[in-house]
Amino acid sequence: MKTLNETAFHLPVLLRQVAEFLLTDVDGTYIDFTVGGGGHSKLICEKLGKSGRLIGCDRDAEALVQARSVLSDRVRLVQSRFSDIRGALKEIAAGTVTGILMDLGVSSHHLDDPSRGFSHRTAGALDLRMDQSTGEKAAELLARLSLPDLTDLITMYGEDPQARRIARAIVKEREQSPLATTEALAKVITKSVPATANKSLARVFQALRIAVNDELGELEKGLEAGWDLLKPQGRLAVISYHSLEDRIVKNFMREKAAPTSAAFEPFPTEHIATGRIISRKPITPDEEEIERNPRARSAKLRVIEKLG
Ligand SMILES: C[S@@+](CC[C@H](N)C(=O)[O-])C[C@H]1O[C@@H](n2cnc3c(N)ncnc32)[C@H](O)[C@@H]1O
Known part of the structure; x- marks a missing residue:
């Protein structure tokens, strides 16, 4: 793969x-x-500093090629998804890591490369996998799901109020010919909900991306794996880009930081909080950053510190 300059591949947020x-x-x-x-x-x-150590992980092989071209040799790179990270970093003992970053979602490169199929704006195969070596492509998922399951997927992950209408149009169209390209899918969506086509296009592509990559399941597993690896006073920083992700991150951090008591036990036991939330409110980009990088506009950074 040809590598790009850093900003062409992805402009880091916050x-x-x-x-x-x-x-x-x-x-x-x-x-x-x-x-x-x-x-x-x-x-x-x-x-x-001299003894500081950094490991970079990603499930996308192309991202690792790019990262290698811009990072110094002292950074070790490992291909792994969140759910496999404990296995992939076996030599890193639980409770020994100072800081973990999770900058969720896709990079600009995913959206800008038509061959990956992430954007409804460019023509390409309907793939949408972050790791192209494994898993079901979006086209295969669209061909397989029943009407109720497709409606649920667009409702849950795309939060589109017209999910049923769009799902019906997809099912009708695929009876004629398989939906294999971003263009074909975009055409069906636009035809089924012309008045709100732009919003629905973004929502359906988001829904497919979340489903194909099991993004929410991965996030839950990643947060737990990260927490386990952190040492006392270690920090977990997470940047999310939409409400479904942010809700999971917020609830995870609240739960770790909340001292609750088990009310139904005969002898209520105090549950000691294991974390301290560092960012009471999510940290968001300022106007200047949003102007420079419109893709940053929905970003929310939350940070928690492990107690111990
Ligand atoms: C927003 S980009 C990160 C950009 C990066 N912070 C930078 O400055 O260039 C998100 C990256 O996370 C990766 N990713 C998303 N979900 C993942 C998962 N479950 N496991 C591993 N990597 C994942 C994507 O492949 C993508 O490269």
Whole structure:
């Protein structure tokens, strides 16, 4: 794969804020679970001291090629998805990591490369897998799902009020010919809901992306894996880009930070909070960043510190 300059592949979001909140010890061990084009990792690496260590992970092989081209050799790169990360980093003992970054979703490269099928704006095969070596493509999913399941998928992951109408149109169209390309799917959506086509296009493509990559299941597993790896006073920083992701991150952090008691037991036991939320409110990009990088507009950074 031809590598691009860093900003053409992906412009890192909330870069300064990530470094500020994540780096508590320049000689610590850090893991970037979503190294992507290497933007955040590059800055983290530049700030590390002599004994500092950084590992970058991503499930996408193309991202790792790009990251290798911009990161120094001291950064180790590993292909892994969140749910396999504990196995992939076996040598990293639980409770030893200083900071973990999860910058969720896709990179600009995914959206800009027509062959990946992530964008309804460019013509390409309906793939949408972040790791193209495994799993079901979006075209295969669309061909397989029943009408009720397709409606549920567009409702749950796309939050589109016209999900049923769109799902019906997809099912009708695929009886004539399989929906194998972004253009074919975009045409069906536009025809079925012409008045709100732009919103629905974005929502259906988001729904397919979430389903194909099991993004929400992966996120839940990634948060738990990350928490397990962190040492006391270690920090987990997560950037989310839509409400479905953010709800999972917010609830996870609240649960870790909440001292609750088990009310139904005969002798209520105190549950001691295991974390301290560092960002009471999510950290969001300022106007200047949004103007420079419109894709940053929905970003929310949340940070939690492990107690111990
Ligand atoms: C927003 S981009 C990260 C960009 C990066 N921070 C940078 O500065 O270039 C998100 C990256 O996370 C990866 N990713 C998303 N879900 C993943 C998962 N479950 N496991 C591993 N990588 C994942 C994607 O392949 C993508 O490269």
